[in-house]
Amino acid sequence: MTDNHPHLDKQSDDIRKMFAGIAHRYDILNRFLSGWVDTHWRRLTVRLAPPTMVGPLLDVCTGTGDLVLGYQRKYPDRMTIGTDFCREMLHFAHKKALPVQGPKPLFLEADTLGLPFGDNHFALTSVAFGLRNTQNPHLALREMCRVTRPGGRLAVLEFSMPTWPVLGQVYRWYFQTVLPRVGQAFSKSPASAYGYLPQSVKKFPQGQELCSWIREAGWESVTHRPFTMGIATLYTANKPFVG
Ligand SMILES: C[S@@+](CC[C@H](N)C(=O)[O-])C[C@H]1O[C@@H](n2cnc3c(N)ncnc32)[C@H](O)[C@@H]1O
Structure with a gap:
């Protein structure tokens, strides 16, 4: 399997194995641990980040496919593709x-x-809770830009830490203490994705900093919009027509 993926190094392989280990419980744990809010965030993403032009839609790091299924429901006439390197999630x-x-x-x-797509192919390229997991988010954003048509759109949905003082503290406690334990217990995963989740969110840029990363990868008109008091954020951008 590794041979299919030229960029798959040790770290990527660990990530893939970690998701393979929790794939059977991924959806139910997402719903339970987020209080079903994650489905609302993906619905909002489909509504607030529509494609800007005709053409097929791509969702990378699609996992169990929730975001691409949302786009497919809203745009049934488009071709939609979901990609992921974890066969078990797919x-x-x-x-x-x-x-x-x-x-x-x-x-x-x-x-x-x-x-595995040519340049300038998709009208919209999206990723939900996946960019942070890739071994090289800069390269991921550049690849997404490469396969998107000039004038096409990017949608990135990612966790963030709430900036409100009291809520922030309560959320941090839940996120860093409760969530990893419950996640690990229910997923029975030895390499717990739920222990790794708070660490990865803490280390990953959010807000203006992630907007800069998106710009550096070749996108323009970058915006970000917090959901649910900043627990998640939707980033959108367009691929320039020239340059
Ligand atoms: C937290 S899950 C998100 C799944 C889905 N997008 C969602 O909204 O629930 C992250 C996914 O990213 C995938 N992933 C991480 N790095 C990847 C890479 N370099 N290429 C393809 N998929 C990757 C994992 O296999 C996993 O399915």
Whole structure:
């Protein structure tokens, strides 16, 4: 499997294995640990980050496919593709797409750091809670830009830490103490994605800093909008027509 992914190094392989270990419980744990708010954030993303032009839609690090399924429901006439390098996560994405009436998203095993698509192909490229997990987010943003059509759109949904003083403290306690324990207990994963989650969110840039990363990767008109008092943030941008 590693041979399919030219960029897959040790760290990426660990990430892939970690998600393979929790794939069977990923959806239910997401719902439970977020109080079902994660589904609301993806719905908001589909509504607030519509494609700016005709053409197919791509969701990278698609996992079990929730965001690409949201885009497919809203834009049933478009071709939609979800990619991820974790086969076990894609297995559940496939299963969820089975009852969908009409055209379904296409799910492909692919590394976000070396997407198997030509330049300027997609009208919109999205990623939800995945950018932070890639081994090289700068390269991931550049790859997403490369495969997007000039004038096309980027949507990045990512966790952030709330800036409100009291809520921030309560949330930090929940996020750093409760969530990893519950997540680990229920997923029965030895390499716990839920222990790693708070650390990775703490280390990952948010707000203006992530906007700068997005600009550096070649995007323009970058915006960010906090959801639910800043627990998650939606970043949008466009690919320039020239340059
Ligand atoms: C936290 S999950 C997010 C899944 C989904 N987007 C969601 O909204 O629930 C992160 C996903 O990113 C995938 N991932 C991490 N690095 C990747 C890479 N370099 N290429 C492809 N997928 C990657 C993992 O396999 C995992 O399925």
